[in-house]
Amino acid sequence: MNSKRPKSSHSKQAPPNEPHCPSPSLPPEIIREILGHFDLSRCNPNSNHDESLRDPDVVLDLMAVSMVCREWYNVAHSMIPYKDLRDPFRPRNDAAHSIDQPWDLRIQRFAALLVTAYKLDIPYHKPIRILPVSLSTQADFKVREAILGILRLTKPNRLQISVTEETSRITRSRVSERRRFLAAMAKHITSISHLEMVFPGPKGTRNARKPPADDPHLADLIEDMQPSLLTIQLRNNPDAKTQSALSSCTKVRSASFKCCEVRIAATILRGLSQLCDLYLSNMMGPGMEHLLMGLSSECVQLETIHIANTAQIQRIQSAEDTLRLASALQTLLARSERLKYLDLISLSYVNDDVLRTTAQSCRDLRSMIMSSYDDRTLTGAEVWTAETSPWLKLKYMCFPSHCLVPGFVEQLVKECPSLSGICLSKRFAEDPTATEMLERHGFQRRDGSMNSWKNERPKYFDGVREIHRIF
Incomplete structure (x- = not known):
């Protein structure tokens, strides 16, 4: 007869004298x-x-x-x-535009890491700042899937869309794939507040390139962004349907145009009645007077006006054209009582009348840069009258005109309690009388600079807004 043996507990409990295994970490x-x-x-x-x-x-x-x-x-x-x-797709090594960088492999790798992090509950799937997207019909399917994965997991608030010139034959299947991709993107763009778009630019010529063919699928995508879109930045000329879609984004408060035709920018701006910040750079073609007058009637709450480097327009202007543009600019400034930042750089229609209108109407200015294509038109003489006075909140001013009269600058430094930075012409900087006047009011040359002065005013100075970089 077999007797039952008690079960041994050695398999469940280690003997008390067993050595403790060290952690492998x-x-x-x-x-x-x-x-x-x-x-x-x-x-x-x-x-x-x-x-x-x-x-x-x-x-x-x-x-x-x-x-x-x-x-x-x-x-x-x-x-x-x-x-x-x-911001994993921010440009490095002084690259001007992250949208120009070859991000395809990094996009795929970043998307794969996000999926793994999501499975492991590692907090990498948080909102990212910018996502570059190429809309070429030749784009790799894997890259598109990676972009959709990033959109699902990170909810970026800024898109950079590149519309490239098609150099290969476009097949129907490729067009269908692109359409499906844009339709899938539309499901994940409710958080997009900032849209940057680059269209094909000119090749071997300084003239603006004609807009590309109509792109209804891209226009549909933009319309899906309308509820959240606050900022648009465009480089080169968009197609007509995209122009119309952008013009209907009525909540947009900041718009930037670079290397666009003026008439196209005017078409888009016509619908942006809530616009606060406007940036125009390297614009092409006629229509600037019409654009400025349209802004005067539609956008009465502008806080930033930046117009720069319109040399292509200036070369074809007559004296009458210049006067009409100056008058249109004065009308806009006279109605921009909320203006805080004004940059008018290398423009033929900037003159003393424009400066005088700015002094009369734009009393809330914080920063001002003003230069003319012809220095002789911008002197500052007789700007200060019974109806004008320096800007009390002005923190920074830049007037590189060689013809600027010292009395204009002296009145500024005497009566602008917040003024902390000045940039003037080299000729002005070499004038010992002018230099002595600036030093007498507490200004000192910036280190290594010939024509830039600073005045430490901790009571008033809270930093001057850095000039907006388009793209």
Whole structure:
């Protein structure tokens, strides 16, 4: 007869004298030393504002390493600057436009890392700042799927759309794929407040390129953004349907145009009655008078006007054209009582009458840059009258005209309590009497600058807005 034996508990409990196995994890300092072999050089090592990594691929490498285990995550995640996580497609190495960069491989890799992070519950799927999107019919299917994945997981608030010139034969299947891609994008763009668009530019000529063929699918995408869209930036000429769609985005408060035809910008601006900030640079063709007069009647709450480098327009102007443009600009300024930032750079129609109108009507100015295509038209003489006085809130002014009279500048530095920065012409800077006058009012030359002065006024100065960079 077999007797029952009691069950042994040795398989469940280790003997008390069994040695404790050490943890296989590495100390944080060892992990940091290992990861220190990545290229951790910074874009601007001497800047307190930009600590981002120079190589965007290293950001993705650190993201991948951080998914090995919790210990590696704690170290690797702390080595990634917040700006790089928030803005993984920001241009590096002084590139002017991230939309011009070959991001396809990085987009695919970033999307794959986001999917893995989502599965592991690692907090990388937070809103990113900018997502570049190419709308070429030749775009890779995998890249498009990656873009849709990023849109689903990060909800970016800014899109950079590039419409490239098609150099290969466009098939029906390619067009259908592009249409399906845009329709899929429309489901994930409710958070887009800022839209940048680049269209094909001119080749081998300084004239503006004709707008591309109508793109109804792109226009539909823009219409889907209307409820949230606040800022648009355009480079080169959009197609007619896109122009119409942009003009119907009535909530837009900031609009930038670069290398566009003036008449196209005027068409789009016609519907933007809530516009506060306007930037025009390197504009082409006729119609500037019509554009300025349209703004005068439609956009009465402008806070920023930036018009620069319209040399292509100036070369074909007669004296009568110049006077009409100056009059249209005066009308706009006379109705822009809320104006805070005014940049009129290298324009033939900037003259003393324009400056006088600015002094009469734009009493809330914080920053002003004004230069004429012909210095003789901008002197500042007889600007100060019984109806005009310097701007009490002005913090920065730049007048590079060689013909500027010292009395205009002296009145400014005497009566503008907030004025902290001045930029003048080299001829003015070499005048010992003018220099003595500036120093007497507390201004000193900026380090390494011949024609720029600063005056430390901690009571008033809170920083001057950096001039907007288009794209």
